[in-house]
Amino acid sequence: MSVATDILQPSVKTANETVKMSGRNVSVHYGEKQALFDVDLDIVANQVISLIGPSGCGKSTFLRCLNRMNDTIDICKVSGEINLEGQDIYDKAIDVVELRARVGMVFQKPNPFPKSIYENVAYGPRIHGMTRTKDELDEIVTSSLRRAGLWEEVKDRLDQPGTGLSGGQQQRLCIARAIATKPEVLLMDEPCSALDPIATAIIEELIDELRENFTIVIVTHSMQQAARVSQKTAFFHLGKLIEEGPTEQIFTNPHHKKTQDYITGRIG
């Protein structure tokens, strides 16, 4: 994977970091069962943060708290505080629709709508009324597809169904669809787990480019991927945030034994 090796994270300068989102004492219950225990985590603007940990450790649950996707699950109760630029997103006054426009999401399995490629990308701008003219919409669709690295492959068949693309193309289409609404934060839930290594490399490269404009939170099972794409890494285990810090430090000099065990493959 030569593409991926040269996008290792640069050393992070602590001074320039502004906190985009922050979680304080975040706990999540699914009915009787507690899935997340008092998580405190800061997400820094224009950085990529990886959430790693074994299956069922709560990393996806935490990710889904960040744009309140858990609201759709009836038995799920979230407590604690999650701030987006200092504003509690679980506050009564917050419009969840607007929140999700600001905090977009890309899912594990590519889920293009059964519409044309163009309509898939235009979906968000249309529902949010972001454009005045057809030209503006065309412009957003084109630039989103370009930035998702899909433009060259689909520019001649924008009217064909998005479901007809390959898995990797579908996932890039979903990323294009997510960035077309111009979110501030992009949540990615194992975006490469259904993809082959080549498609994965393309998406990892893309993530690194997107960091310029977006804050990205990515859940991944692949520690190599976390090491390649992220500046910060947070390790979850059994619903608790064990350790977080600069990716380099987590992978080379973890403070906790559990983190050490996980990244060396002894648990998980």
Added chain:
Amino acid sequence: MQIWLTLLVVIAASGGLFYTGRSRALAITNGDATTLHSKPAFHGGMLLICGILPAAFVFLVWTFVSRYFADASVASLLGEEFKALTELEQGAFLRSAFGFSQSQNIGDVTAVELTAIEGYRNFYNFSNLVVQLIMAGLVIGGGYLAWRQIRVDLRARQFVEGAVSAALIAASGVAILTTLGIVLSLIFESINFFQKVPFFDFLFGTHWSPQSAFEGVGSEATDRNSEVFGAIPIFAGTLLITTIAILVAAPIGLMSAIYLSDYATPRVRAAAKPILEVLAGIPTVVYGFFAALTVAPFLRNSGEAVGLSVSSESALAAGLVMGIMIIPFVSSLSDDVINSVPQSLRDGSAGLGATKSETIRRVILPAALPGIVSALMLAISRAIGETMIVVMAAGLSANLTANPLEAVTTVTVQIVTLLVGDQEFDSAKTLAAFALGLVLFCVTLMLNVVALRVIQKYREQYD
């Protein structure tokens, strides 16, 4: 008594065959069943099939053909008095004699009849004994032949599996053949009808009054009948009522499906869905008098209040109630279809900041559209074929009108009125019912085919 005895014998024979086969299979392995290619039960099954199947086949064939032999043998017993009768009368005579021979109490009969009755009894007493012996022989013979086959490496499992699949094919064959039979009878009777009334006069004529049909033959009858069997008014009536029904059922059914699948909490859904489905369980005759006694007077009164003349039997009343009747079809099927749209699409849309109704309008409904269309098609064919409501609420007069406030009649109602009462079975009037039935069948078949095509064509759009 007889039937229980027969059943007992069959069960005993089956059990005996199965047990024999199983023990034989066990015996040849000296108790180590693991060396067998097929498990002992398969050997038992094979014996059972080889023994019972030929005997059952003989029994079936005999059931169908025995009457012919019986009739022939009895006819040969009878003298000149019987031979003097016409062929039809002979048949009737034999039928009544056969009927008497089956009952204990024959009462007063003539000598000829008594001869015939005795003839039937003797024939069946003798022939049934012979057939039973043949069947017993087949059971034992078939069982023995199979028994001799049993070896360690006998492919008994394949044999039994083959028999099972044959049984399954036969079962589906019954349904298909029955359908075929019904369709063929429709077609043949319709052809008879179209010999009396020209096809195009029937299909495109605008005057329908079968009561004034001319019974008879010759060109006069044809001329007369081609004028009174114009089916356009009743097709139009069917179309009008069906349209009203769909206009009621489609929006209400669809919206309740959307509510049930995406808005209702699980508890509401668990309560509401069965209640909606109860609607499908109400007998249509109940809907019929609901339409005739409640809805129609209500419509007439409200019509009067605003100065409209509404007939007391109106297309509107029948259509409204029929629409209510088919709501559960639309809502239940659409609910299933909407539910089967993957959750990932809902999540994807919600993750982009779409509201629930935007998600439903722009993603869920387009994705579920093929299924919804086919649900509607099925509801339409149900509405077209519905009879009871229209019989009671829409009236019998074949008006050619598009005004839903007037009485109209439908294809199904006309079939009922044509066939009810004392009728000559070969008159143009009764045969018209078959022609109407054929048209109805063709239309609903077409709708169903289109519905299934639509489902198939677009099914793999998502997932």
